[in-house]
Amino acid sequence: MSVDVQAMSRILGIDVEARNFNVGNTAYLPQRIAIIGQGNSDTQYDTKKYTVLTSEEVAEKFGYGSPLHLAVDMLLPANNDGVGAIPVSIYALKDKDNAIAAxxxxxxxxxxxxxxxxxxxxxxxxxxxxxxxxxxxxxxxxxxxxxxxxxxxxxxxxxxxxxxxxxxxxxxxxxxxxxxxxxxxxxxxxxxxxxxxxxxNGAVNPDVNDALAQINDIWETFILNCLNYNDADTLEKYRTFGEGRWVNTVKKPCLVAHGCTDNFTTRTAITDAPAQINDKINFLIVSVGSEELPFRVAARGLAKDIVTTANSNPATNYKATLTQLKAGDDIKQEDWTIRDKAVKLGSSTNIKIGDSAALNDTVTFYHPTSDNIGVWKYVCDIVKIMNVLYNCELIFASDEWKGVPLQPDSATPRNPNTKRPKDAKTALTILAQNLEADSIISDSAFTLENMTVSIDSQNPKRLNWKFPVKISGNVEVISGDIYVGVYLEN
Missing domain, CATH: 3.90.1160.10 (Baseplate structural protein gp11, finger domain)
Incomplete structure (x- = not known):
């Protein structure tokens, strides 16, 4: 109110304040990368979270040639062909006391x-x-x-x-x-x-739990693991942490990227292990037969183009070449039949374009035979789900909804702060339409028809809503038919 209600003398008062009239419009989830890895054993460093600006500063702080330095070198290369302004944070690990260097x-x-x-x-x-x-x-x-x-x-x-x-x-x-x-x-x-x-003969990897604990309330959307992907204990710790990030009171899910240069048999022995079959947190970035360090392969895959695409166009799947890295020899590359088997066993794949490896299938370990829907299989689909979650949170975590009066739809409130279920439904309707327009979901009509919003029957201070969405697909398989005949003069 512009003028105090007790004022009597003639006056005109006009307040100007910012208001958000775009509630329900799609906002893309800002991507972040967390690197979990070791520094140089001969360098003294602490393990507090560290925000990265250049690979050179990482080399100075954690040691030249360390996993942290070499990973950042692929995320933020000197030619600026990396993740750009996407935040990169380091959660450093120290060597175990009984560890042995290879x-x-x-x-x-x-x-x-x-x-x-x-x-x-x-x-x-x-x-x-x-x-x-x-x-x-x-x-x-x-x-x-x-x-x-x-x-x-x-x-x-x-x-x-x-x-x-x-x-x-x-x-x-x-x-x-x-x-x-x-x-x-x-x-x-x-x-x-x-x-x-x-x-x-290298032995005893460090424990990643202390690093994961530091993430806390930060929404790190992708974690780059600098340890070997076939460390079962580490995979379990990432999986446990990642599942916890989906809890409805946390709401900050993440994916964990592991580099891999192994062939089909070696890597699917890990992704198809019983513990990994239902794992929607861990995924491989693959360059079969490459002699590069696997975590550099993963870092380059995130930079070109998993995280950058997730940040700017989350509906699109990944296909870029892993520039600045040597691919494996042609003879080591896998044909379509092997790649198809790999995807079905929870392993990502690559193809080779010229002298470079290129992302082909980017999938999590998740591949239970009982799941015919498969929304947790493709990394791209999980990024879409994360964007739906992010946008719903933007609506209901805003000050516009915190502690305001709540009345049923039949009410005609005078109080401008009062909310009714239909106000929530309006915001979600706009969101559904915009998510469809951005190709993150399909069939918004289904969402609108099946969406529900109501005041809880037992608690007048509780608003319940359901927002069913159909995640959009991506072109992965194209099947065409060409019919060939000959011309005959009639």
């Missing part, structure tokens, strides 16, 4: 009879090496050592050369270090025999 080895015998330049890849990250004619094994290994040590973001550190061998040790401790690959296929030098032993 290690690999490069061995050389002989003496070079030519000068040769080549690249060695460790975890998909390259180091340029130049071997000179007459270099013996020790000299050649020293040059490889110096080349690796000269790349700050290498995921390993090197030992001193001894007995024709160079040991490479992961920069963090735990089982996930076993995922680091060594590629010496280009290292062919006349007179030298160069061999490798892949990273192994």
């Amino acid at each position: 290690s690999g080895e490069i061995a050389i015998t002989g003496t070079a009879t030519e000068t040769k330049s080549f690249k060695i890849y460790v975890g998909g990250i390259s180091a340029q090496v130049v071997i000179s004619k007459n270099d013996n094994a020790e000299a050649a290994l020293t040059k490889i050592k110096n080349a690796i040590d000269g790349i700050l973001k290498m995921p390993c550190k090197t030992s001193e050369v001894a007995d024709g061998k160079l040991t490479l040790t992961a920069k963090w401790k735990g089982e996930s270090g076993n995922q680091i690959s060594i590629n010496i296929e280009d290292a062919i030098v006349s007179g030298l025999t160069i061999s490798k032993t892949n990273f192994q």
Whole structure:
């Protein structure tokens, strides 16, 4: 009211205030990424939530070549081809006291009879090496050592050369270090025999529960896991946490992305395990046969284009190429029949376009045979459901509904704050129509016909509503028929 009700002298008072006349219009759920992973074992850092701006600052804080640094390097690359302004937060893990770092080895015998330049890849990250004619094994290994040590973001550190061998040790401790690959296929030098032993013997991953507890009331929509996807204990912790985020008093669901470079048999042995069949929280981002670190594959998949698309056009499914990463060899790629089996067993898939892997099917582990509807299967569909939830919350968590008088539809209130069930129904009707217009749901007529809003029969301070929606589909399979005949002169 502009002028006090007790005023008597002639006056004109006009108040101006902001009002939201767009109640029920669709707002896209703002996406956020939480990274859960380790820093460099030789770096001192705390585990408080940390908001990321650049990969360089992550390297300085958590150590160059650490999982946290290498993951952010794919989310926020130097060329700005990443997640842009989407918030990225780090929930750092510390090594377990009894953890062991994985290690690999490069061995050389002989003496070079030519000068040769080549690249060695460790975890998909390259180091340029130049071997000179007459270099013996020790000299050649020293040059490889110096080349690796000269790349700050290498995921390993090197030992001193001894007995024709160079040991490479992961920069963090735990089982996930076993995922680091060594590629010496280009290292062919006349007179030298160069061999490798892949990273192994890393043991005891850190516990993710403390990191998950820090998320609290923040709606982190996607979690990037930097540990290995086949750690059953970690999968269970993510699943338990994620299920809790769907509880109706929490209302902040999330999805957990895991990188994977394994073939069909290896990865579906995990996704099809009994514990995972009903898992709608965890999902893989796949680049079959790639020698990149799996969590970098997952980070790039989120950046190109799962999270960015979810943020700007949540009705659309994902298809972008994993740029800046090497794909697996052509011979390791899976045909449609294998990809189809993988999806049915809860595993995402990729295809290869040129030299890059591309997202193909992005699905959660969820695949019970008893579910003929499958709304929890596709990551894209869950993002749509999250958007429906977000928009309903925008309506009823607003000040417009907090503590206001509640009367039945038959009432004709004078109080402008009073709400009736039909006011809620109006807002939900507008929302349904806008969700359909944005292709997040289909058949809004069904929603309007079956929506109910009422004051509770036992509690006059309680409003009950039901908002049934049909999540829209996406083009995944196209089937056409071409009929061919010949022209005959009549």
